[in-house]
Amino acid sequence: MNKTSNQLPKKSLGFFPTPLTELKRFSDHLKGPRIFIKRDDLTGLAFGGNKTRKLEFLIADALSLECDTLITAGAAQSNHCRQTAAAGFIEAIKELQIQVDDLDTKISHIVFPTSSGGTHSGMMIGNSIFAQNKFKLIGIGIDKGEAGDLPLDEHVLNLANSTCEKLNLDVKYTLKDVMIRNEYLGDGYGIVGDLERRAIRLLAETEGILVDPVYTGRALGGMINMIEKKELSLDDIVLFWHTGGSPALFLYSEEITQKCTGESL
Numbered sequence: 001m002n003k004t005s006n007q008l009p010k011k012s013l014g015f016f017p018t019p020l021t022e023l024k025r026f027s028d029h030l031k032g033p034r035i036f037i038k039r040d041d042l043t044g045l046a047f048g049g050n051k052t053r054k055l056e057f058l059i060a061d062a063l064s065l066e067c068d069t070l071i072t073a074g075a076a077q078s079n080h081c082r083q084t085a086a087a088g089f090i091e092a093i094k095e096l097q098i099q100v101d102d103l104d105t106k107i108s109h110i111v112f113p114t115s116s117g118g119t120h121s122g123m124m125i126g127n128s129i130f131a132q133n134k135f136k137l138i139g140i141g142i143d144k145g146e147a148g149d150l151p152l153d154e155h156v157l158n159l160a161n162s163t164c165e166k167l168n169l170d171v172k173y174t175l176k177d178v179m180i181r182n183e184y185l186g187d188g189y190g191i192v193g194d195l196e197r198r199a200i201r202l203l204a205e206t207e208g209i210l211v212d213p214v215y216t217g218r219a220l221g222g223m224i225n226m227i228e229k230k231e232l233s234l235d236d237i238v239l240f241w242h243t244g245g246s247p248a249l250f251l252y253s254e255e256i257t258q259k260c261t262g263e264s265l
């Protein structure tokens with residue numbers, strides 16, 4: 001391992017490190033394990049979110065090429081762009097490890113939404129390079145179990161391995177290193193169901209923190225379900241990575257305020 005994402009140019013755009021705090025009331029309500037939250041919704045650029053981390057690398061890259069206009073397009077990004085995006089989350093794990101060192105506890109699991117794979121593959125590499133005790137990474141699938149022609153886990157695997165090659169890191173992953181839970185897709189991308197509604201309300205009511213209906217609400221709903229099923233047990237210490245997305249709350253206000261199935265009020 002002779003090169004890390006440190007050696008890629010980076011332009012400072014957000015407020016880092018983002019806060020790491022404990023969700024005591026939320027955890028008490030679930031009678032679950034200790035739960036922490038990493039607040040990437042507070043990165044400060046516009047409404048915040050995980051994209052600030054990748055933009056710091058993409059903008060620096062664009063500036064080094066003397067570009068004066070940047071056009072980005074959802075999933076249809078080049079491999080180079082996605083590898084650069086993953087670099088943002090390699091650094092994020094380094095940032096987390098420094099914060100965890102100051103806690104009186106360890107973190108066993110990290111739960112987060114996964115969609116185009118940049119966040120997930122970056123976390124995998126950061127976990128290999130910077131984590132003292134490896135975090136168990138659980139990506140909650142958001143839109144579908146595939147990216148292009150490949151199942152999402154294969155896509156994340158390829159992206160992680162090609163990013164390692166680009167950074168000359170002596171690390172090679174296999175499919176068993178990629179954990180994606182695809183059973184929380186509900187009726188599809190952006191369709192809000194009881195899973196998301198309950199998660200949004202519970203975190204808002206217990207902690208005053210808002211997650212979004214499309215990404216973090218679904219991922220948090222998945223995490224709640226895993227706690228209720230005791231897949232995440234009292235012995236675990238779980239970190240929920242809030243990747244942002246808050247502006248969607250305004251667009252989905254009607255869906256969010258609807259009653260959940262079986263609710264009397």
Ligand SMILES: Cc1ncc(COP(=O)(O)O)c(C=O)c1O
Nearest residue numbers: 115116117118119215243244245
């Ligand atoms: C709020 C939010 N969270 C999570 C993700 C998923 O991140 P990735 O595309 O790196 O898998 C996205 C992607 O658009 C997002 O907007």
